[in-house]
Amino acid sequence: MTHLVIVGGSDAGISAALRARELDPTTDVTVVVADSYPNFSICGIPYFFTGEVSPWQSLAHRTAADLEATGMRLRLDTFATGIDVAGRRLAVRTRDGAVEHIAYDELMVGTGALPSHAGIAGLDTLGPDDGVHVLHSMGDTFAIDAQLAERAPRSAIIVGAGYVGLEMAEALTVRGLRVTQFQRGPQVLSTLDPELGVLVHDELVGHGVDVVTDTTISAIAKTPSGVTVSGTQAGEPVEATADLVLVVVGVHPNTSLLESAGATLGAGRAVLVDEHMRTGLPHVWAAGDGVVTHHRLLGLTYLPLGTTSHKQGRIAGENAIGGHRAFAGSVGTQVVKVFDLVAARTGLRERDATPAGYQPVTTAAAADDHKRYYPGAHAISFRVTGDTRDDRLLGAQLVGRRGTEVAKRVDTYATAIYAGLTVDQVSELDLSYTPPLGSPWDAVQIATQAWSAAQTAAAMI
Amino acid sequence: MTHLVIVGGSDAGISAALRARELDPTTDVTVVVADSYPNFSICGIPYFFTGEVSPWQSLAHRTAADLEATGMRLRLDTFATGIDVAGRRLAVRTRDGAVEHIAYDELMVGTGALPSHAGIAGLDTLGPDDGVHVLHSMGDTFAIDAQLAERAPRSAIIVGAGYVGLEMAEALTVRGLRVTQFQRGPQVLSTLDPELGVLVHDELVGHGVDVVTDTTISAIAKTPSGVTVSGTQAGEPVEATADLVLVVVGVHPNTSLLESAGATLGAGRAVLVDEHMRTGLPHVWAAGDGVVTHHRLLGLTYLPLGTTSHKQGRIAGENAIGGHRAFAGSVGTQVVKVFDLVAARTGLRERDATPAGYQPVTTAAAADDHKRYYPGAHAISFRVTGDTRDDRLLGAQLVGRRGTEVAKRVDTYATAIYAGLTVDQVSELDLSYTPPLGSPWDAVQIATQAWSAAQTAAAMI
Numbered sequence: 001m002t003h004l005v006i007v008g009g010s011d012a013g014i015s016a017a018l019r020a021r022e023l024d025p026t027t028d029v030t031v032v033v034a035d036s037y038p039n040f041s042i043c044g045i046p047y048f049f050t051g052e053v054s055p056w057q058s059l060a061h062r063t064a065a066d067l068e069a070t071g072m073r074l075r076l077d078t079f080a081t082g083i084d085v086a087g088r089r090l091a092v093r094t095r096d097g098a099v100e101h102i103a104y105d106e107l108m109v110g111t112g113a114l115p116s117h118a119g120i121a122g123l124d125t126l127g128p129d130d131g132v133h134v135l136h137s138m139g140d141t142f143a144i145d146a147q148l149a150e151r152a153p154r155s156a157i158i159v160g161a162g163y164v165g166l167e168m169a170e171a172l173t174v175r176g177l178r179v180t181q182f183q184r185g186p187q188v189l190s191t192l193d194p195e196l197g198v199l200v201h202d203e204l205v206g207h208g209v210d211v212v213t214d215t216t217i218s219a220i221a222k223t224p225s226g227v228t229v230s231g232t233q234a235g236e237p238v239e240a241t242a243d244l245v246l247v248v249v250g251v252h253p254n255t256s257l258l259e260s261a262g263a264t265l266g267a268g269r270a271v272l273v274d275e276h277m278r279t280g281l282p283h284v285w286a287a288g289d290g291v292v293t294h295h296r297l298l299g300l301t302y303l304p305l306g307t308t309s310h311k312q313g314r315i316a317g318e319n320a321i322g323g324h325r326a327f328a329g330s331v332g333t334q335v336v337k338v339f340d341l342v343a344a345r346t347g348l349r350e351r352d353a354t355p356a357g358y359q360p361v362t363t364a365a366a367a368d369d370h371k372r373y374y375p376g377a378h379a380i381s382f383r384v385t386g387d388t389r390d391d392r393l394l395g396a397q398l399v400g401r402r403g404t405e406v407a408k409r410v411d412t413y414a415t416a417i418y419a420g421l422t423v424d425q426v427s428e429l430d431l432s433y434t435p436p437l438g439s440p441w442d443a444v445q446i447a448t449q450a451w452s453a454a455q456t457a458a459a460m461i
Numbered sequence: 462m463t464h465l466v467i468v469g470g471s472d473a474g475i476s477a478a479l480r481a482r483e484l485d486p487t488t489d490v491t492v493v494v495a496d497s498y499p500n501f502s503i504c505g506i507p508y509f510f511t512g513e514v515s516p517w518q519s520l521a522h523r524t525a526a527d528l529e530a531t532g533m534r535l536r537l538d539t540f541a542t543g544i545d546v547a548g549r550r551l552a553v554r555t556r557d558g559a560v561e562h563i564a565y566d567e568l569m570v571g572t573g574a575l576p577s578h579a580g581i582a583g584l585d586t587l588g589p590d591d592g593v594h595v596l597h598s599m600g601d602t603f604a605i606d607a608q609l610a611e612r613a614p615r616s617a618i619i620v621g622a623g624y625v626g627l628e629m630a631e632a633l634t635v636r637g638l639r640v641t642q643f644q645r646g647p648q649v650l651s652t653l654d655p656e657l658g659v660l661v662h663d664e665l666v667g668h669g670v671d672v673v674t675d676t677t678i679s680a681i682a683k684t685p686s687g688v689t690v691s692g693t694q695a696g697e698p699v700e701a702t703a704d705l706v707l708v709v710v711g712v713h714p715n716t717s718l719l720e721s722a723g724a725t726l727g728a729g730r731a732v733l734v735d736e737h738m739r740t741g742l743p744h745v746w747a748a749g750d751g752v753v754t755h756h757r758l759l760g761l762t763y764l765p766l767g768t769t770s771h772k773q774g775r776i777a778g779e780n781a782i783g784g785h786r787a788f789a790g791s792v793g794t795q796v797v798k799v800f801d802l803v804a805a806r807t808g809l810r811e812r813d814a815t816p817a818g819y820q821p822v823t824t825a826a827a828a829d830d831h832k833r834y835y836p837g838a839h840a841i842s843f844r845v846t847g848d849t850r851d852d853r854l855l856g857a858q859l860v861g862r863r864g865t866e867v868a869k870r871v872d873t874y875a876t877a878i879y880a881g882l883t884v885d886q887v888s889e890l891d892l893s894y895t896p897p898l899g900s901p902w903d904a905v906q907i908a909t910q911a912w913s914a915a916q917t918a919a920a921m922i
Contacts, residue, residue, distance in 0.1 A: 011901065022914075044896045047835055058834040307894045310901045328889035335893035344893055373519040374508055407898035408869035411905075412876050414891050419880035428789035430875050432796035432805055433768045435505045437868035440472065440771040444872075453483075 002027050004320050005090055005104035007080045007257065009033030010042065011306050012110030012288025014061070015313030017072045020321050027321050029072040030102060032092055034079050037138040038064055043306055045141050046167035049148075050174045056141065075102075083107065083261035085281050106283050106320040109258055109271075110313060113251035113289035113304050115140075120159070122220040123247060131227045132220055133246045135164060144246070153177060153243030157229055159217045160249040161188035166200065166338045168246055169209050180210040180240055182217050182229070184249075191334060192397050193349055193383055195364060199399045203341045212238070220245060251304060253290045266292040268302020275326035277316035285320050287312035296329035296418065297348055297394065298356050303332055333414040335407045342402055344410035347395030347417045349385055359388045360395075365450035367443035369404035371435040378404050382447035386423040388455065393423045396447070405437070412444050423448045463488050465781050466551055466565035468541040468718065470494030471503065472767050473571030473749025475522070476774030478533045481782050488782050490533040491563060493553055495540050498599040499525055504767055506602050507628035510609075511635045517602065536563075544568065544722035546742050567744050567781040570719055570732075571774060574712035574750035574765050576601075581620070583681040584708060592688045593681055594707045596625060605707070614638060614704030618690055620678045621710040622649035627661065627799045629707055630670050641671040641701055643678050643690070645710075652795060653858050654810055654844055656825060660860045664802045673699070681706055712765060714751045727753040729763020736787040738777035746781050748773035757790035757879065758809055758855065759817050764793055794875040796868045803863055805871035808856030808878045810846055820849045821856075826911035828904035830865035832896040839865050843908035847884040849916065854884045857908070866898070873905050884909045 004020050004027055006013045013031055020027045031038065039061045047053040057063075064074055077095035084091065089101040115134040117123045126132040128143035131153065135144065147153060156172045158165050161183035172179050181188070181204065187197035188204065188211060204211050215238050217231035228241040253270035255263070263279045263286070266272035273279055273291045289304035291312065308330050315325045335344040353360035362385045368377045380400035386393055396413040400406040416426055426448040433440050441449070465481050465488055467474045474492055481488045492499065500522045508514040518524075525535055538556035545552065550562040576595040578584045587593040589604035592614065596605065608614060617633045619626050622644035633640050642649070642665065648658035649665065649672060665672050676699050678692035689702040714731035716724070724740045724747070727733035732752045734740055740747045750765035752773065769791050776786045796805040814821035823846045829838045841861035847854055857874040861867040877887055887909040894901050902910070 041832060041834070041896065043894070044832060044834055047896060052836050053834045305894075306901050307891065311889070328886070329891075331891045333891045333893045335895045335898060337895055337897050342898065346891070346893070371502060371505060373502070373505055373514045375513050403864070405866045405869040407893050407895065408866040408873070411873045411890070411892045411903070412869070414893070415873050415876040415880070418890055419876070419882065421880065425789070428772070429872070429879055430768065430790075430792045430794040430807070431872045432794045432807070432868050432875070433504070433766075434796045434798055434868065435502065435508060436798050437796060437803065440767050442872070 002105045002321055003103065004029050004106045004108065004317075005102055006031045006108045006110065007090065008110030008112060008288065009038030009074070010040070010110065010112055010288065011309035012112070012313035012316070013108065014039045014067065015310045016108045016110065016287060016317030016320065018070060019314045019317030021070050021072055023318060023323070024321050025071060030075060031072055032075045032078050032080050032090065032102070034077070035137065035139060036076050038067060038074055038076065040138055042136065045135065046164065046171045048141065049144070049168065049171035056138070080111070080257055083257060083284065085261050085284060088283060104283070106285065108285040108287065108316045108320050109290070110286065110288040110309070111254045111257055111290045114254045115247070116250045116252050117247070118249040120217060120220055120247060126220055126222060126227070130222050131244050133244065135168065135246060135248055136251065147244055148175065151243070155226070155242035156180070156244040156246060157182065157227070157240055157242040159229060159245065159247045161211070162190070162248065162250065163334070163336045165248040166204070166336060168248065169204060170207070170339050173207055173209055177244070178208070180212065180242065182215050182231070183211070183213045184216050186214055188213065189336070189343060192343060192345055192399070193362070196343065196381055196383060196397050196399045199381060200338050200341060200343055203339050207339050251289065253302065253304070255290055258284070258286060258290070267300045268292065270302045276319050276324070277312055277327065285316040287316040294327055294329045296331050298352070303330055305330065305334065307333070328418070331414055331417045333410060335410060337402060340402045341399060342404070342406040343399045344406050345395065345397040346410050346414040347385065347393070349395055349397065353385060353387070353394050358394055360385050361388050361455070363451040363454045365447040367446035368439065369400060369443060370437050371439055374435045376403070380404050380406060380409070380443050382443070384423065384447050384451040386451055391422040391424055393417055393421055393426065393448070396444075409444050423451050463566045463782055464564065465490045465567045465569065466563055467492045467569045467571065468551065469571030469573060469749065470499030470535070471501070471571065471573055471749065472770035473573070473774035473777070474569065475500045475528065476771045477569045477571065477748060477778030477781065479531060480775045480778030482531050482533055484779060484784070485782050486532060491536060492533055493536045493539050493541050493551065493563070495538070496598065496600060497537050499528060499535055499537065501599055503597065506596065507625065507632045509602065510605070510629065510632035517599070541572070541718055544718060544745065546722050546745060549744060565744070567746065569777045569781050570745065570747040570751070571749040571770070572715045572718055572751045575715045576709070577711045577713050578708070579710040581678055581681055581708060587681055587683060587688070591683050592705050594705065596629065596707060596709055597712065608705055609636065612704070616687070616703035617641070617705040617707060618643065618688070618701055618703040620690060620706065620708045622672070623651070623709065623711065624795070624797045626709040627665070627797060629709065630665060631668070631800050634668055634670055638705070641673065641703065643676050643692070644672070644674045645677050647675055649674065650797070650804060653804060653806055653860070654823070657804065657842055657844060657858050657860045660842060661799050661802060661804055664800050668800050681708070712750065714763065714765070716751055719745070719747060719751070728761045729753065731763045737780050737785070738773055738788065746777040748777040755788050755790045757792050759813070764791055766791065766795065768794070789879070792875055792878045794871060796871060798863060801863045802860060803865070803867040804860045805867050806856065806858040807871050807875040808846065808854070810856055810858065814846060814848070814855050819855055821846050822849050822916070824912040824915045826908040828907035829900065830861060830904060831898050832900055835896045837864070841865050841867060841870070841904050843904070845884065845908050845912040847912050852883040852885055854878055854882055854887065854909070870905050884912050
């Protein structure tokens with residue numbers, strides 16, 4: 001009977017545990033969880049703040065009891081402090097401060113990522129009691145919730161306008177706070193081209209969010225009137241004050257446990273693993289936001305996403321008990337809802353593709369989600385990127401109203417990219433059509449046809 | 462300058478005309494249209510009856526003026542009567558009864574399909590004046606509309622429960638008629654397995670439609686109380702009377718023009734064409750509901766669908782002016798909205814796959830459209846079919862509430878089938894996730910994982 005010990009109770013760790021138990025119910029599985037909240041949906045936290053998800057316990061994908069019913073053992077509030085690779089023992093500090101050693105046959109590490117501070121002065125000393133927050137764990141969630149409940153803040157500053165920043169801008173606006181959002185780059189949601197990011201920007205402004213772009217926040221300080229952030233915009237100083245400040249400027253891989261054990265770091269200073277989730281250390285596997293990402297178009301990169309963590313964790317769990325599965329690779333598919341808009345992307349944009357050696361070109365298009373004669377049609381905005389050498393589909397970005405099935409339309413492109421299709425082959429796909437829900441050429445095909453037509457036109461010049 | 466003459470003003474014909482003009486604006490294009498309604502969306506007609514689309518003119522994908530603005534010439538109310546293949550001349554009967562000959566360099570025939578009568582006695586003599594209708598053209602539409610407007614029917618019988626029959630059951634119910642729907646087979650929407658068809662059945666019944674299955678209607682007669690249909694159910698006679706009877710039991714290809722000219726018939730007694738839409742007659746091309754369908758999993762079959770007609774027409778238009786494009790083949794993707802349900806399918810079911818030489822097995826599953834903790838989650842019901850020999854994905858069927866993105870979720874399967882993926886590879890797809898719109902494993906992946914798990918379990922027995 002294999003004893004599989006897993007460090008981390010989030011997507012990668014729990015996926016590994018479930019898969020091992022599913023494939024071989026004789027596997028003895030212990031999951032070491034640093035806090036009391038295994039298998040919580042971190043992606044769902046913004047919807048706890050909007051009030052759409054309540055109580056917070058419902059954010060659990062599965063309860064601890066559900067997990068234990070599958071036959072795994074949970075060690076909650078237990079912090080992994082070291083790996084004795086040669087001795088196959090994991091050192092942990094328990095809830096009461098005691099040090100223990102857990103023997104393992106196979107070890108799977110899914111310690112995830114930690115919030116970045118982006119060099120902002122003051123972030124290391126200020127915290128929730130000062131009205132300064134990050135958001136990456138249930139502990140962070142409770143801290144923000146406590147401030148909202150007990151101190152009734154009327155204004156908030158959000159530093160960062162990525163996925164979590166945008167969702168929290170919506171959530172705090174819904175909760176009645178006046179929100180100011182700072183973004184370092186020229187446009188919010190920098191994972192989209194600015195031509196589409198501006199649609200998200202407009203949606204935020206339309207709902208009352210004060211969006212300030214091209215601004216680098218460099219310091220946070222407690223002041224008599226609240227919390228003051230300061231930085232620069234085009235060389236000029238910028239300052240703003242609010243009751244609550246949330247810094248959501250990305251994450252970095254939490255690698256200390258594996259690094260101390262001798263693991264190698266790779267892209268993004270994440271732990272290097274192969275497609276089988278092997279770390280190179282004997283009997284030590286790793287998966288999730290702490291490891292590099294195999295990308296079908298980019299090779300090795302670092303792109304932490306929950307969907308990828310689930311896939312990697314499932315593979316690590318299978319291989320740790322003797323399987324031979326390889327991770328097929330990410331294509332970087334992402335989607336976010338911001339108020340009534342949905343923005344999605346998959347694959348590469350020109351700025352991602354060019355440094356990777358592709359010869360990309362991007363074409364914009366707009367197409368209705370369904371036949372215009374049927375009520376409720378809305379145009380979806382597209383940007384399709386293909387390689388001019390071989391016509392290969394490299395990426396797609398789309399933004400549309402909620403209800404225009406943007407989230408599942410991006411999946412058609414993601415599947416096409418997975419399969420290595422050309423832009424032109426998207427027109428060959430037999431996609432569904434009924435007037436209330438589509439068009440004889442689906443919007444995703446109208447967009448790729450626009451790319452092909454632009455290439456033909458360019459060739460004739 | 463090539464003179465391309467096209468017979469038929471629906472999906473295939475107009476697609477061919479548009480493509481030829483797009484690729485070579487010097488092409489002289491004449492489209493011969495039997496009625497006054499070129500480029501109308503036949504699929505949209507039920508929504509004219511619900512009242513959601515008004516006026517009827519908005520059912521045009523493009524107006525005659527739009528079409529002529531692309532540089533094509535329209536010959537409306539002009540009926541093609543014969544092809545002089547050797548002389549490259551098309552004989553037509555004009556609106557005033559005159560016979561004309563139109564010389565062509567290339568001819569593209571898209572005469573579509575005609576409504577089937579399924580051997581029902583009385584259908585050949587009764588018509589709209591008697592309250593008996595078929596529904597395949599704008600003329601049929603006006604006839605039904607006239608009866609609804611002028612004679613205020615209170616009850617309707619619909620013979621057939623395929624796509625159009627179901628949509629019209631909804632439409633006439635919305636219009637306040639008491640609808641009885643007869644279906645020959647054991648369940649409505651026979652393009653789905655009955656295990657999913659029953660969900661559509663329940664939706665109809667829940668909205669007041671009286672659904673009668675396993676019943677063959679064999680005769681229609683005018684009676685003092687209205688129109689009476691009669692037939693048998695399990696050997697017992699069945700009879701019903703209503704003010705309006707609509708027979709929508711499928712279509713057959715309208716091949717007379719090409720057959721007279723010497724074309725060969727193939728599957729479904731449709732005109733045989735190759736992947737380039739060549740009929741075998743010199744300079745004569747054909748596309749749409751009148752020709753055989755190249756299917757990626759079945760080879761040659763007959764599966765008339767608007768999406769396929771658009772693709773075939775576009776290819777015929779390109780090749781008629783010198784192109785070399787091949788139709789990549791249908792995978793039979795279809796979707797229908799019935800009241801608040803959406804039902805979709807792509808690829809093959811066991812009953813389609815077994816006769817074609819596959820070794821299919823089907824697994825049922827249910828999965829939420831998005832995270833259950835976020836409001837408005839609904840389970841989607843799936844049936845996934847794969848080949849037990851090589852794990853190839855053969856087909857998928859899904860039924861969910863409107864808003865669960867079923868229409869675009871089926872497209873992920875359709876794309877996977879196009880690309881020849883295995884069931885297991887669907888789990889490798891990098892699909893989008895945000896809690897309001899999906900799950901870390903999308904519902905389409907949960908369904909394929911259920912298929913794989915069932916295979917593993919079966920192998921262990």
